[in-house]
Amino acid sequence: MAAVESYPDDLRYHEAHDWARIEGGEAVLGITWFAADSLGELVHFEPPAAGSTVTKDEPYGEVESVKAVSDVIAPLTGEVLEVNQKVVDAPETVNEDPYGEGWLVRIRMADATEVDALLDVAAYQSVLASQ
Amino acid sequence: MKLIYERSQAGRRASVIPRPAGLPAPEIPDDLRRAEPPRLPEVPEFELVRHFTELSTRNFGVDTGFYPLGSCTMKYNPRINERLVTLPGFAHLHPHQEEDGAQGALELEWRLQEILKEVTGLDAVSLQPAAGSQGELTGLMLIRAYFADRREGEQRRKVVIPDTAHGTNPASVTMAGYELTDVKTDARGNIDVDDLRAKVDEHTAALMLTNPSTLGLFDENIEEIERIFHGAGALMYYDGANLNAVCGISRPGDMGFDVVHINLHKTFSQPHGGGGPGGGPIAVRKILEPFLPAPAVVRKKDGAFALDHDRPKSIGKVRGFTGPFGVFVRSYAYMRMYGPRLREMSEAAVLNANYVLARLKGAYDLPFDRLCMHEFVLSARNLKRDHGATATDVAKRLMDYGFHPPTIYFPLIVPEALMIEPTETETKETLDAFCDAMLAIAREAADDVEILKSAPHHRPVRRLDEVRAAKNPVVKHAFETAPVA
């Protein structure tokens, strides 16, 4: 079952509909409810390799539904520590729980000051409102 | 129904292969010899015929009924053409036959080239590309070769494409090694000329444009667009997918285009065969002729027809031989049965489309409220907003009324798009029946949307689960499973 629309206020957001949960020097990344809902039920996640580097504002993976494909944009720069295998195996997890079980990758941040440039929930919701 | 593999029983067969008596076969070295036979079906001939006949009854073609699939030009395919391709001189001619043994085939190809030159208003034709998208790629290769020859190859890296374009256009751009520049559509459905002007410069190699566009609209600013591109030293590519709208009325060459591909399987009635074959000849302006694929089909001074391989500036070959010859036979025959009356064909296609549009535009949203050409795009967004019925639901419900659905969700700039192309084939009675069905479905959406959501109800299968197919792709038969009834 798809989750109901929500945007947790403990997350930071990127205008390309991605989120980051900051945990010390690490961050967990995912896509927002809006992104998952726009695509429809996900059928494939093409993840980056563990150990590779993701770069802020650049694509680091792809998510696909039956009829659409979308780059996943990195909100922060860092090294990939872990890929969420559950999403690789069952991509619909993202639709069901975009901010919990449906996270995509965990990274070690290269530059913690990048966090300051991300949107808070209010700013992200105004991005959504303008679309 | 069963797969042919599920009808198979070891030991049955449909073929008898003559065995030359007393002739030994050479030994195949062990490591090159087939170890285990392929599990091809084992059926007698009548089982084969019944299986494929049953399969055919689970399919819908133009011969079955109305097929208004936008951008695909699903017109009647004359039966005489199927007889003509079986003439032994065509069907059993080896493509490496010497030229003096293939004069009829070469003449047919040459005559087809001449007709296409006149229909497109251009100077030279290559029949080689196998389909529209290969025509696109070939055209871009010509453009690349042309600029390389002018020493502008490094400088001109960009190809401009409107956001209404077929996906083949951007895909071809990448395959040709070019970079893509997107240009927007304006409120009337034309290319946004201001956006265009800002994006075309000395780095631009070409424009790729479908005109009329995938919205079914003729670009009213085509002359201005031509000035912008040629003014910047760039070339213009015409995607001929929609040529059915303008035969004998306006020619790509007259619009200023330098390269055109023609979809023989759309405009000129090669049957589409459930996904091919097609034919994608290209016609070009004189400046591009030296770069055309080799060999070229030419008529010599003595009147004989020949293959000219001596084309030093040619981009090379894009497929085997001179192209899909059987497609040429059919399309040539089709064009000879129309001659100058091709204009009547296009006029009927445009009249049919406008009539259907006029009857449907109250019930469905019309994003660009203009007269259309040979097709038009409606939006089911009003049904989605008011009743929760999507373009998919409308399409599936149309099946229950006995019609093939329109193209849906394309072009991408129209939400819940329904792209309808009636073609010139069809009586007014058929068009009316289709319009009545579309209007009934709009009413059903309001009265009982579930009947749309659960459609189709009268096809060999109900709505199919595409998510399941994509998640765990099963793309061939798993032989170990038990037969399914």
Place this chain on the structure above:
Amino acid sequence: MTQHPFLALTEADREEMLRTIGVASVDELFGDLPAGVRLGRELDLEPALSEHELSAHMADLAARNVDVTRELSFLGAGIYDHYVPAVVDTVLQRGEFLTAYTPYQPEMSQGVLQSIFEYQTAICELTGMDVSNASGYDGETVAADACYIAKHATGKAKVVITEATNPQVRQVVKTYAPGFGLEVVEVPHRDGTTDVDALAAASTGAAAVIFQQPNFFGCLEPAPDLAAAANEADALSIAHVDPLSLGVLEAPGRYGCAIALGEGQAAGNLMAYGGPHYGFLAARQEFIRRMPGRIVGETVDTEGARGYVLTLQTREQHIRREKATSNITTNQTLLALGGLVYLTWLGPQGLRELGEACLALGEYAKRRLQERAGLELVFPDRTTFKEFAVRAGRNAREVIRDARALGVHPGYALGRDYEGMDDVLLVAVTEKRTPEEIDRLADVLAEVAR
């Protein structure tokens, strides 16, 4: 003017339709066209023909071709005169198959979709691969498609192709390669087959290695060794194979190839002066998301019944656009259906027997051309399938001309593509040729070759 047979609207229909639209004339519908782009005259084409007149004209054109029913032919070189059974015509002339578009709406298209699924299965069985697409344009373009797969799978910038691969395949690969950012390197043959060490040396840094089995000369390559050399270099090993050889020759999937592809014409399509035919392309599972073109997958409907749909469409141009795995959309579905019907007609036993018949007749022809016509084989030590190269004693094109004057086309002039082979004929012998016909070839060559 008489109503055209492919049009339907009467004058009354037209008037009523124009009234509904709200315009006065058909011309008004074209009001968006600027005057400057209008043709403003009739198309300068010959007048429309009736079906009767057209038939006569086309019969006249066809009669000016010398096809294989009028001339005993040993031409091959990629396109072969195999027997096509009547059941192929029967199935392909079903209007429901013939006049359908690509199966975008699966509930309308189960016939085509299931037949493609069955075709994919047949190609995977023949080649020993995991996944086949619904077909490519021909045996040439599928090789270019495979290069695009290899480019993206490896990121490398070179493709290696053996010189003993069909020249048209090499030409098409060379035409496509610059756009893909690939350099093409050719590896020469030695005595009719590819030298494994030379191929291994060339394979370093290659995205793909393409070879043909049997090769263009009809010789059996040491295919497992060639594949191993490519794999050793982390290049995709790609075998271009004759589908009708695969009853007697090993499947590429069994000797380590990443991709198997080829020209499907021999299996179920008429020669038709070069097309339309189908190219087949199959690969190991790991390349499924890099495959070009349509792929059909199995699924179920809302009531649990089995059905078929186009799947993994996010690879394709209509969704992924400039990042698509190919620009292909229209492919060769009807010709591939012909292939499926033909392979079903053959069955596994028929396929093996056909291969054996080609082997036996080819061997007989080699012997007769040596003994009766006094000709020399170019590669006497090689095992060949269906085709072999023979020295004609003088310029092969002249030999062809003189033999044709006696009603026999003796084969393909290899000098068209290979230096030093101006006197070489490539002779193809399918199961349709009889020992008597082969004797006649030998007699004619005894007379015209010296």
